[in-house]
Amino acid sequence: MTAAAETEAEPAARASSPPDKLTASSGNGVERAFRAICILAIALPLLLLVVLFGSALVEAWPRLSWGFLSSYPSRKAIEAGILPALVGSAALMGLTAVMAIPVGLGAALYLEEYAKPGRITSLIELNISNLAGVPSIIYGLLGLELFVRILDLGRSLIAGAATLALLLLPMVVMASREALRTVPRSLREASFALGADRWQTLRRVVLPMCMPGVLTGVILSLARAIGETAPLITIGALTYVAFLPDGVTSPFTALPIQIFNWVSRPQPAFHVNAAAGIIVLLVLMLLMNGVAIILRTRLRKRIYW
Amino acid sequence: MARTLATLGLSAAFLVSCGSKDTTLIKADGSSTVYPITEAVAEQFKKSNPKVNITVGISGTGGGFKKFCAGEIDLADASRPIKPTEEEACKKSGVEYIEVPVAYDGIAIVVHPSNDWAKSITTEELKKLWEPEAQGKIKKWSDVRAGWPDKEIHLFGAGVDSGTYDYFSEAITKKEKSTRGDYTSSEDDNVLVQGIANDPLALGFFGIAYFEENKERLKVVPVDDGKSDNGDGPITPTATTVRDGTYQPLSRPIFIYLSKKSLERPEVMALGKFYLAEAPKLVPEVGYVPLQPKAYELATARVEKKLTGSLFAGKGGQVGVSIEDVLEKGAQ
Structure with a gap:
């Protein structure tokens, strides 16, 4: 639905290119070949995803049950479950979002709305885009030194979440800036013309309009973070935890770590558990992406031009 | 938007606040x-x-x-x-x-099931095969023992950060962290199992539990330490030989x-x-x-x-x- 809205908006934006030229080139051989390549380009990753998901699902099927979700890990593969890992991952995501959203959105607001264009601003911008490309293990090492050791948070949930928040920050900043840029200048000027100051304009006009984009960006990056293993292993997430976290300083485990442990066990029954864990992780990711789409469409409906 | 953020924050706070402290x-x-x-x-x-x-x-x-x-x-x-x-x-x-x-824990020396020549191996041969000097020189099965096929040998073993590697190195080359480096190494023993099970020219080492769970895909090679005080001839690693000390020096x-x-x-x-x-x-x-x-x-x-x-x-x-x-x- 939203995709349709976007494509509708595009031709209007590109009104400068003559439409008759576009129609004239359709139907020749080059165009058809290009079309076929494009279809292949979308079919290939989809096929890969289906095959991966399918093979994991077939292997995992006998273990997928309520008991698997609600049990603690065990030496007996058939009794082992992922409850602490599931709760750990959920708590991590919640804490990460709480930390990454305000800071990321704030940084984006400053860069887009307040900062004067200049050398320092472009230096900051360049660095943020570079940070988005830094491997996650580096963030893990930073988190280990900064949060675990210097700030003395220990190998706790809060240290893990802070590390993941750092990892997400550049992505949140970039997504938020993209979203802020989609708000037309004319609307801000209209708001100023009505006597609103910068803060009022931001709060009443800009933020509500860019929120769908911001939230989509945040949730998509959270969905990526839920699968992150390397930084969590570095800061010392545990493997066997047979209780639920009872505070932000509690030790924790997370889904990717539990899966990683089961995969490396000799007994094939644990590999089935790993497959089931992978399915749970994938479903969780799909759910989060689904929430992103729903939020975006619902928030969009509230915007009147 | 404020409501959405508040919901996110509240659910996070709820998640971390449940549970008791005693x-x-x-x-x-x-x-x-x-x-x-x-x-x-x-x-x-x-x-x-x-x-x-x-x-x-x-x-x-x-x-x-x-x-x-x-x-x-x-x-x-x-x-x-x-x-x-x-x-x-x-x-x-x-x-x-x-x-x-x-x-x-016993360390098993393992080959592909189709391997019909490596019926046993001595610790001397293992040393010759794994010591640092072997790198680039011992490349064929026939280099390890005359009579074995003139075919490449593909080596698999535990990664250098594992205790299994440390122990293997000490037991075979008599030195700490001293083996050849040109072998396929992994910290995940299942990767080694997979590698050896798909390569007829492979030889590798890893924990005995990984062999026990993959018996039908792998073949274990009995090891002869050349000493008679712990049993003569090549010894197969089993629970018994590991426990009574006859499977030496690769049990620890x-x-x-x-x-x-x-x-x-x-x-x-x-x-x-x-x-x-x-x-x-x-x-x-x-x-x-x-x-x-x-x-x-x-x-x-x-x-x-x-x-x-x-x-x-x-x-x-x-x-x-x-x-x-x-x-x-x-x-x-």
């Missing part, structure tokens, strides 16, 4: 080889002591000792005895430890290290004793070979008396010295 925490970390045993013990201990929470991490034997000697954890899983540098670190921070052997004891300070806490002392009492039953369940009952008795006495220091450091791979003998000597 429990105690015991922290274990270290070797991935010992992990399954400690996990099994922790699971069993929790059933009779629901107020005690136990966490078990995996950061390798070396990583575990680092945390242990920094006083961060109560129990270190170790697939080899403590090293002098680690002893030094523990001493510096005043961490005293009680060393407890908990099980045996694996350990836990308990911090003396932590043992002052009654729940840690209880866990230490429980560990050794349950080990004969739990160790085989997770695929390892239990010690002799006598060894567990002696080890329990060590824990109760809180006898610190290492008996095995520097001589973990000694042939012909049984764990009971070492423990008995240490008790005197």
